[in-house]
Amino acid sequence: MRLALAAAVLLAAAPLPAAHSGSTLSDAAGPYDIALFSTPTAPAARGHARLVYAPSPFGVAVTADGRARYDVQITASALPAPSTLGAFSSYVAWEVTPDLSRWTRLGVVAKGTSTVGPAELNKFLLVITAEADSMPAAHAGPTVLHGTSPSGWLQSFLTHPLFRGVAP
Amino acid sequence: MTGRARAMWTEPLAAVLLLLPVASPAQQPSAPHASPTNPAPMHDMPGMSEHAMVMPIPMPAGMPMMPGLVGLAPGVTPFLPGAGLDLARLPAAKASAVVRLKNGDTLDLTATLVRRAIAGHAFAMYGYNGEVPGPLIRVPRNATIVVRFHNRIDLPSAVHWHGVRLDNRSDGAPGVTQEPVAPGADFIYRIHFPDAGIYWYHPHVREDVEQAMGLYGAMLVDSPDSDYYPPANRDAVLMLGDLLVNADSLIPFGREGPDFALMGRVGNVLLVNGEPDYALHVRRGEVVRFQLVNVSSSRTWNVSFGGAPMKLLAGDQSRFEREERVMSVVLAPAERYVVEVRFDRAGRVPLVNAVQAINHYQGEFVPEVDTLGMVTVDAAPVAPDYGRAFSTLGAHPDVSRDIDRYRGYFDRPPDKRLTLALATTALPLATVQFMSIDTAYYAPVEWVDGMPDMNWLSTSKQVRWVLRDDVTGKENMDIDWHVSAGSVVKLRIFNDPTSFHPMQHPIHLHGQRMLVVARDGVPSTNLVWKDTALIPVGATVDLLIDASNPGAWMLHCHIAEHLGSGMMAVLHVDPPAQGSGR
Ligand SMILES: [Cu+2]
Numbered sequence: 001m002r003l004a005l006a007a008a009v010l011l012a013a014a015p016l017p018a019a020h021s022g023s024t025l026s027d028a029a030g031p032y033d034i035a036l037f038s039t040p041t042a043p044a045a046r047g048h049a050r051l052v053y054a055p056s057p058f059g060v061a062v063t064a065d066g067r068a069r070y071d072v073q074i075t076a077s078a079l080p081a082p083s084t085l086g087a088f089s090s091y092v093a094w095e096v097t098p099d100l101s102r103w104t105r106l107g108v109v110a111k112g113t114s115t116v117g118p119a120e121l122n123k124f125l126l127v128i129t130a131e132a133d134s135m136p137a138a139h140a141g142p143t144v145l146h147g148t149s150p151s152g153w154l155q156s157f158l159t160h161p162l163f164r165g166v167a168p
Numbered sequence: 169m170t171g172r173a174r175a176m177w178t179e180p181l182a183a184v185l186l187l188l189p190v191a192s193p194a195q196q197p198s199a200p201h202a203s204p205t206n207p208a209p210m211h212d213m214p215g216m217s218e219h220a221m222v223m224p225i226p227m228p229a230g231m232p233m234m235p236g237l238v239g240l241a242p243g244v245t246p247f248l249p250g251a252g253l254d255l256a257r258l259p260a261a262k263a264s265a266v267v268r269l270k271n272g273d274t275l276d277l278t279a280t281l282v283r284r285a286i287a288g289h290a291f292a293m294y295g296y297n298g299e300v301p302g303p304l305i306r307v308p309r310n311a312t313i314v315v316r317f318h319n320r321i322d323l324p325s326a327v328h329w330h331g332v333r334l335d336n337r338s339d340g341a342p343g344v345t346q347e348p349v350a351p352g353a354d355f356i357y358r359i360h361f362p363d364a365g366i367y368w369y370h371p372h373v374r375e376d377v378e379q380a381m382g383l384y385g386a387m388l389v390d391s392p393d394s395d396y397y398p399p400a401n402r403d404a405v406l407m408l409g410d411l412l413v414n415a416d417s418l419i420p421f422g423r424e425g426p427d428f429a430l431m432g433r434v435g436n437v438l439l440v441n442g443e444p445d446y447a448l449h450v451r452r453g454e455v456v457r458f459q460l461v462n463v464s465s466s467r468t469w470n471v472s473f474g475g476a477p478m479k480l481l482a483g484d485q486s487r488f489e490r491e492e493r494v495m496s497v498v499l500a501p502a503e504r505y506v507v508e509v510r511f512d513r514a515g516r517v518p519l520v521n522a523v524q525a526i527n528h529y530q531g532e533f534v535p536e537v538d539t540l541g542m543v544t545v546d547a548a549p550v551a552p553d554y555g556r557a558f559s560t561l562g563a564h565p566d567v568s569r570d571i572d573r574y575r576g577y578f579d580r581p582p583d584k585r586l587t588l589a590l591a592t593t594a595l596p597l598a599t600v601q602f603m604s605i606d607t608a609y610y611a612p613v614e615w616v617d618g619m620p621d622m623n624w625l626s627t628s629k630q631v632r633w634v635l636r637d638d639v640t641g642k643e644n645m646d647i648d649w650h651v652s653a654g655s656v657v658k659l660r661i662f663n664d665p666t667s668f669h670p671m672q673h674p675i676h677l678h679g680q681r682m683l684v685v686a687r688d689g690v691p692s693t694n695l696v697w698k699d700t701a702l703i704p705v706g707a708t709v710d711l712l713i714d715a716s717n718p719g720a721w722m723l724h725c726h727i728a729e730h731l732g733s734g735m736m737a738v739l740h741v742d743p744p745a746q747g748s749g750r
Contacts, residue, residue, distance in 0.1 A: 057480055057492060059704065062613075064496040068611075
């Protein structure tokens with residue numbers, strides 16, 4: 001089950017972006033890849049994301065309470081011009097809690113590969129929306145791509161945030 | 169047992185276990201008599217014992233012992249130092265004393281049994297010269313000292329001078345540079361200190377036992393440059409360790425080899441300089457330079473001082489190129505970092521270790537905060553006040569210039585490649601089932617032991633941690649690398665996240681210095697010379713080794729139980745006159 005899941009995600013991910021000049025890491029691809037899925041707003045859109053360590057002087061990048069901090073390399077293709085979807089000028093990436101209650105702006109997604117972040121939640125949804133400007137105070141526009149952080153895959157139904165508080 | 173605010177893991181969901189997939193036989197590649205899907209009866213499993221003393225292991229709140237593991241005990245003979253001795257006849261451990269030595273001086277260092285009182289209980293443990301930590305050896309840079317080591321404990325031992333680029337003969341690595349020092353025997357070490365900074369010494373025989381029981385000490389090497397570090401009102405060495413205790417007893421060790429071989433022995437009593445309640449009194453505005461050393465067997469720490477501003481100065485073997493502000497300090501086993509903290513408000517400031525635990529039953533991350541001690545800040549202001557210097561972030565062009573010689577190597581293809589993996593044999597079925605979902609957490613570091621029952625039962629008979637040479641396929645002590653002195657070696661280490669129970673590994677290289685030049689292809693932007701590098705799960709880390717010191721040098725994981733389960737190789741740095749050999 002786990003292997004099948006991992007294989008599905010790896011297959012969904014397109015070739016990894018070259019991250020370091022003169023050094024190829026593709027043979028040692030890390031696990032922290034996120035497949036992005038399109039929505040009816042932009043059905044042709046394709047994308048994937050990769051979590052890489054945010055800059056840190058230590059062996060891992062973590063917050064003071066121990067959550068891993070990642071920059072997110074987002075590669076998207078076939079995104080229509082935002083203006084074709086309505087009164088929008090930019091695509092913006094968000095880190096969203098699994099219960100959808102909190103949205104944190106990570107940065108602007110442009111053509112090719114954009115690095116945004118850092119993402120600092122243990123589990124999160126990665127959502128890309130069309131917005132009226134590149135620095136929106138809150139998300140308002142339609143979702144064009146979305147995915148789930150790898151640590152969110154393991155989730156028992158009974159403890160899923162969306163089910164909490166619901167009587168059995 | 170320390171004052172800890174821990175979220176309770178209160179919703180057991182044993183039903184989930186029924187849904188767990190079973191690991192494929194390939195994940196236990198060398199099981200000779202049983203496969204995970206067709207287990208032999210427990211009494212047939214090598215290393216599993218039903219008649220050894222059963223010592224219930226402390227479990228996290230709300231986490232029951234796995235039904236399939238109840239009644240089992242690790243297949244090693246339980247062993248505790250000083251068992252059966254009259255505790256009252258053992259000398260009480262003393263606090264570490266500073267021993268200032270100059271070039272040519274000699275120190276006698278004796279390992280003995282001592283009595284320690286921890287959290288209200290008395291235990292027979294070990295100390296150097298009756299002290300825990302052992303004497304703080306303070307020397308000027310470029311000094312050479314002689315240490316006469318006397319082993320007066322009940323196990324063979326040897327002393328490794330961690331991080332010091334010394335003469336190979338004094339490296340204290342039994343099996344590579346010397347024979348173990350038998351109980352009652354002695355050994356003479358000659359130690360030269362070429363680099364300023366904070367170092368430490370510890371046994372290199374069964375460190376899962378000897379180090380955990382108290383055999384560790386710090387070495388401060390002073391630079392001749394009085395401005396080496398920015399000014400501070402005081403220095404404090406903090407050796408961060410832990411101890412595994414259940415009720416009023418220590419959990420025994422394995423006589424024939426380590427238990428807790430999977431995750432390493434993660435203690436439930438957190439210790440600073442051997443004590444569970446660190447206390448420091450300072451004045452308002454005081455700048456304290458903390459020299460942090462992780463002496464625990466397995467635990468990676470994430471420490472901070474209640475939000476007080478921190479400035480990072482140095483790592484294992486040098487200052488950073490640039491000082492920088494940090495919110496916390498992450499230390500894997502054997503790593504050191506030097507930070508300054510300014511206490512600018514009167515009151516009590518907790519020293520905390522704040523991490524994310526994993527609830528393996530529910531697939532949840534759980535915040536865990538342990539208070540290691542308290543800094544009490546007086547209202548009276550300190551003099552002199554170094555606030556202005558503290559607010560400045562210095563740069564160290566001399567460090568950058570030293571590194572400049574190596575920058576041309578940063579982007580070259582790796583000379584050597586290692587993959588970190590795990591091979592297991594005949595673990596209990598319940599353990600195999602539970603662990604087979606572990607890769608789904610995607611936690612780069614396991615900060616706490618979330619499954620102590622499984623971990624405890626795993627011994628070095630069943631668990632073999634692996635360093636695998638990607639080119640030759642050779643593993644661990646078969647690797648036998650040779651390079652000539654003066655080589656610069658780019659080593660790429662990949663911690664395979666798809667292996668069975670992947671885990672972070674702090675990889676330590678003896679006798680040389682190295683730079684972490686990139687992680688996951690992202691170049692480091694503020695470099696520091698290191699001897700130990702944390703390789704998180706899934707990470708690909710590029711190390712640049714300045715292989716300048718001839719000799720046979722160990723390269724190993726510094727999690728004591730991983731080392732005890734095979735995770736080591738030897739790098740031969742051949743003198744130039746002899747050629748590179750192979
Ligand atoms: Cu390890």
